[in-house]
Amino acid sequence: MNNVHRSNRVTGVLAAALLLPGLALASTLETVKERGALRCGVNAAQPGFSALDDEDTYQGLDTDICRAVAAAALGEGARVDFVPLDSVERFAALQSGEVDVLSRTTTWTSTRDTTLGLHFVGVSYFDGQAFMVASDLGVQSAKELDGAAVCTQSGTTSELNLSDYFRLNGMSFDPVVFDAPEQSIVGFEEGRCDVLSTDASQLYAQRVQLADPDMAVVLPEIISKEPLGPAVRQGDDQWFNIVKWSLYALLNAEELGVTQANVDDMLDDDSPDVMRLLGRDGDYGEGMGLAADWAYQIVKQVGNYAEVFERSVGAGSPFNIGRGLNALWRDGGLHYAPPIR
């Protein structure tokens, strides 16, 4: 069960730290090429971000980031070994080298960025913590939740945000902390807690999974900033650049109107930005040790950010989450990728 996994992984990082004689780290890109597959740490079951579909393949926004990195690094987006991780074991798995990239609805915070030996490469989804309550409670606002029992998941930023929010608003609450999201949902359905609290995107996904989605409503308050993004180990700047620019390539492709469907036609486009993105003009993969067509491969095999978003969590998915903060900067959102040139 979960515990066994976790202790194995934690033991893994302990063993790695204890036994590796000095630092004999090959470049991550070399390792990935040699292995022929990217090892990517993801959620086990987080619909919209990373969950198994009917054909036992992981689908979702986080997993598509992994595919984009594999497309850039290996030329083939399908060559990803997905490693399901729970929220406690995820950092240990990245630190110990069990995964090359962690793309698992992980909030970018200063502690994680500066003390865990990790680098966050950017933001793939702008999220925020919210509350879901049973509709029959008749609660309209999170300010009415004084004294409520709140189900949440251990090892996430949610516990901290909850405490801060309730304390600042002079309210009390009982935290009921489970170690897997499935159990916190059961706890909520069984009435162990009045409120289920986690990132808004996850709440919408979990609401759809309830036996009766209409029994619950998500309250309008967003109580925190949760920039979710992929992370890599510190100490390999080349790999850091590859993952970072794979993410930016998705965003730049959307901005330039390059989609999975039209990417081959766009090869003949004479806009200089499109020519640079698709490797027709200059070689912008060279500095990362990649082929010149790295970004072409990403768009061809995975699509651009808009396509990834819509099919995972947006209009093309059961969750129907609007772009909101996750729109491009020119559409009023926050996504602004540096140019490829």
Add this chain to the structure above:
Amino acid sequence: MSVRPNARPMGHKPPFWRDRAKRALIFQVLVIAAVAAFLLYIVGNTQQNLASRGITTGFGFLDNTAGFGIVQSLIDYSSQSTYGRTFFVGLLNTLLVGGLGVLAATLIGFIVGIARLSPNWLIAKLAAAYIETFRNIPLLLQIFFWYFAVLRTLPGARDSLSFGEVFFLNVRGLYLPEPLFESGFGLIPLAFGVAIAASIALIVWNKRRHEATGKRLPAYWLSFALILGLPLLVLVASGVPITWDVPELRGFNFRGGVTVIPEFLALWLALSIYTASFIAEIVRSGIQAISHGQTEAAQALSLPRNLILRLVVIPQAMRVIIPPLTSQYLNLIKNSSLATAIGYPDLVSVFAGTTLNQTGQAIEVIAMTMAVYLSISLTVSMFMNWFNARVALVER
């Protein structure tokens, strides 16, 4: 003429490597030095690796503010307390469920173990069915069963089961009134202490008198009455200086009083019932290990049946029972770490879970957690070994 060399010229010691005792000493020193060098290397290497990967080390994080809430705490705790405090909150919660679990498991285990030897067919078969059911289902499943079975059957906060408008039971837990002690209450613990001291004196006196004269009083019943009666008497005499904080439904839930959370109940039930099935078998094997001749000899002395059990069978059975019983106690305490699956805030859930995740200092946190379980286990084991040495057969 062959001259046999003299084994040892007088006043001349053999070289040290020919001396078995010294050789053994040298080897032992070498082994210890090698182990120490290995440990030093491991620690140094770990620190170097962590530093070169930019991972923060050290125990400084224990003084930082934790910032998260914990649903059950035996000591003062708020989200403004430190990570060091979360360690103690988790530790006490582990000890609470472990301690009460050991008590309940021992009680159920002894009853079921003796029941299994009962001449009554129904009782014996019921005990056997209990043992075979509970020791053959994985503990984690039993914890889930108790947790979700208990949750599913209990009503919501607004339709709580009420017992005389004082005790309330709902899906959030069991709500009990909390006694608030007024001044003058100090006499009651005092009376309790006096009663215990008097009882010990009574038992010792009774034993001496019994050995000297053969007469005796029912000393255990007398001391039981004394320990219960004296504090009660003082309580009534001093005008019952207690008020009760009765839980009351306000907003979402009951406020005031003491809350027993369902996670605790489920974990405690599961641990006690599971471990009791093993203890029952240990008790049965202990009793059956006493040869029937002992009982017959006691019957020949016309001792009544309860005295045969108390004076002849049980003391000898304890020698067989205690060593494996110790292992079961240790198992129960270690198994309590499964708490994290249902969200009971034990050491593993609070400290090796949330605190580890928020600080990311896996090596320090896991090392501290392991040290705790090791210390608890060694302490229990030492106590049980001491107890075993006391009841063990003294061979002459």
